[in-house]
Amino acid sequence: MLAYEYQADGSMRLVEKPTPTAGDGEVTVDVEMVGVCGTDLKIARGEHRLYPAGTVRVPGHEVVGRIRENRSGRDYREGQLVALAPNVGCGECGPCRGGRSNLCANYSSIGLTFDGGFAEVVTVPARGVEAGNILPVDDGLDPIDVVMTEPVAAVVRGLRPLNPGPGDTVLVCGAGPIGLTALLLAKRRGVAQVIVSQTSAPRRELAATLGADHTINPREEHLVERTMELTDGQGADCVVVATPVASVFQDALRAAAVGGRVNFFAGLPSGKGEVLLDANLVHYRELVVTGSTANTPEDNAEALAEVSASPEVYRQLVSDRVPLAQAEEGFARARSGEALKLVLEP
Numbered sequence: 010m011l012a013y014e015y016q017a018d019g020s021m022r023l024v025e026k027p028t029p030t031a032g033d034g035e036v037t038v039d040v041e042m043v044g045v046c047g048t049d050l051k052i053a054r055g056e057h058r059l060y061p062a063g064t065v066r067v068p069g070h071e072v073v074g075r076i077r078e079n080r081s082g083r084d085y086r087e088g089q090l091v092a093l094a095p096n097v098g099c100g101e102c103g104p105c106r107g108g109r110s111n112l113c114a115n116y117s118s119i120g121l122t123f124d125g126g127f128a129e130v131v132t133v134p135a136r137g138v139e140a141g142n143i144l145p146v147d148d149g150l151d152p153i154d155v156v157m158t159e160p161v162a163a164v165v166r167g168l169r170p171l172n173p174g175p176g177d178t179v180l181v182c183g184a185g186p187i188g189l190t191a192l193l194l195a196k197r198r199g200v201a202q203v204i205v206s207q208t209s210a211p212r213r214e215l216a217a218t219l220g221a222d223h224t225i226n227p228r229e230e231h232l233v234e235r236t237m238e239l240t241d242g243q244g245a246d247c248v249v250v251a252t253p254v255a256s257v258f259q260d261a262l263r264a265a266a267v268g269g270r271v272n273f274f275a276g277l278p279s280g281k282g283e284v285l286l287d288a289n290l291v292h293y294r295e296l297v298v299t300g301s302t303a304n305t306p307e308d309n310a311e312a313l314a315e316v317s318a319s320p321e322v323y324r325q326l327v328s329d330r331v332p333l334a335q336a337e338e339g340f341a342r343a344r345s346g347e348a349l350k351l352v353l354e355p
Contacts, residue, residue, distance in 0.1 A: 011355065012067045012128035013336040019055040019062070023336060026067075026128070031078040034135025036085060036143060038093065041152040042330075043126035044071030045343050045351040046160065046186070053340060058279070059121045069126030069353070070095035070119045071159040073152045077130060081138045090146040092158040093126075094309035095119040097137040110140070111166070111303040127336065129355040141306040144313050153327060154320030155313060156352055157190070159304070161323060162312035164190040164274070167301035171247040171270040175199045180236055180245035180264055181221075183252030184212040186326050186350045187274060189219060191249045193322055194315070196220040200247075204239055206232050206257075215349070219325065232257070236264040244269060253277050255284050262290045262298070270297045326350045 010028040015021055031037045051057045052068045060066065072093040076085045085091070097117045098110025105113050117134070119125045119142075124132070133143055146155050164187055173179050179195040181188045184207035195203050202222040207213045213224040225235050236245055244266035250257055253275045261271050277284070291298060304312075316323045328349035331339035342348040 010129035011333055012124075013069075013333060013353070014067045014127070015052060015060055015064060017063045017065050021053050021337070021340065023334065028130050029124075029132045031080040031132065032135075034081055034138060036079050036081050036133045036138055037077040038072070038074040038091060038131050038133065039077045040072055040074040040126050040129060040131055040355045041090070042073045042156045042352045042354050043069045044156055044160065045339065045353065046071060049120075050340070050344060056279070057121075067124040067126075067128050068120045069128070069131075070121060071156065072119060072126035072131055073146070073156050073158070074126070074131065081135065083138065085143065085145070090150065090152065092144045092146055092155050092309065092313055093119060093131070093133065094142040094144060094162070094304070094306040095121070095125075095159060096303050096305065097134065097140055097142055098305075100136065100140065108305065108307065110305050111308075127333065127353060129333070141310070144306075144310055146313070147317050150317060150320060153324055153330075155316050157186075157316055157323040157326060157350070158309055158313045160186055161190055161194075161316055162304040162308040163187065163301070164194060165312050165315070166304045166308045167191070167249065167272045167274045167299075168194055170297065170299045171249070171272055173198050173200050173247045176201050177246040178240050178243075178266070179203045179247045179249070180206070180261075181249045181251060182206045182232070182257045182261065183250070183275065184209070184216045185251065188249065188251035189216060189326055190323070191251060191274075192216060192219055192221055195247070197319075202239075204236060204245065209346070212349070232260045233263045240266070243267075246270065248272070249274055251275050255281070258284045259286060262286060262296060265290075265294065265296050267294045268296075269294065271299065273298070273300045276302070327352055330354055
């Protein structure tokens, strides 16, 4: 089979590999589409901690495909369309028992710790099958309708403690696929207004098209001051930081309303995670500051229901569809920022 594989020398190459077969308890899936995200670009740069020097592995964790071989004893049928939740917890530790398998210290993950979806076929291990990492897709839907399931799951998790709802103002910092997904989810929950901050003019325009009530260019307008102007001096009830810029983490607290909720969705580069925050803002405004990372099978199930109900909404975020055989050209577009959301299609 064809695969776009990370090599021991730190390069990414198209290679021919043996097609995997399912072992006891396992399921193999013919990949229909796989999304490319910032994590994959980080892997390709040789900067991901789970890809140390000498690693040879196939990335790709945003997978939609069809059941190829089922040796799990479960009633998946050949050719059935499924979305895959990538993260597989150990099932025994405290976080796993508490429903937070994304925080498992011994987790495994499609495309991170074992071969993923930048290939024609991917294997779901027995533990992943047992944990519910295979999510059947409703009949009548196409892969493009549900390829955003995994990134939507990550945003579902990030928004959960913020609980945006009617009357709230939501500020989203960053209009990449994650920030735009936060915009869409917030609007669908009936918030009063969504403000999106983004330096790129085309992405600000897209945010407006997708329902942003106001957009801010932080290179020309002060993020906090403009947010206060748009909220009659009150600030935003919910703030989502979806851009890895340290100063935005600081501004997020300043832009939050009294009793506001803030989610640090984005991570900062390794070794550069320390940010000076004003603790008095948290104290006197009674802010709730949260972080989120990855997602669970349950988050993916919720996300799949969301995208299945309104596929035309989330399909708008997929900007580029590239054959797997042209993965190198596709990655060049993703690295340049020209592509909003790139998917590879074996």
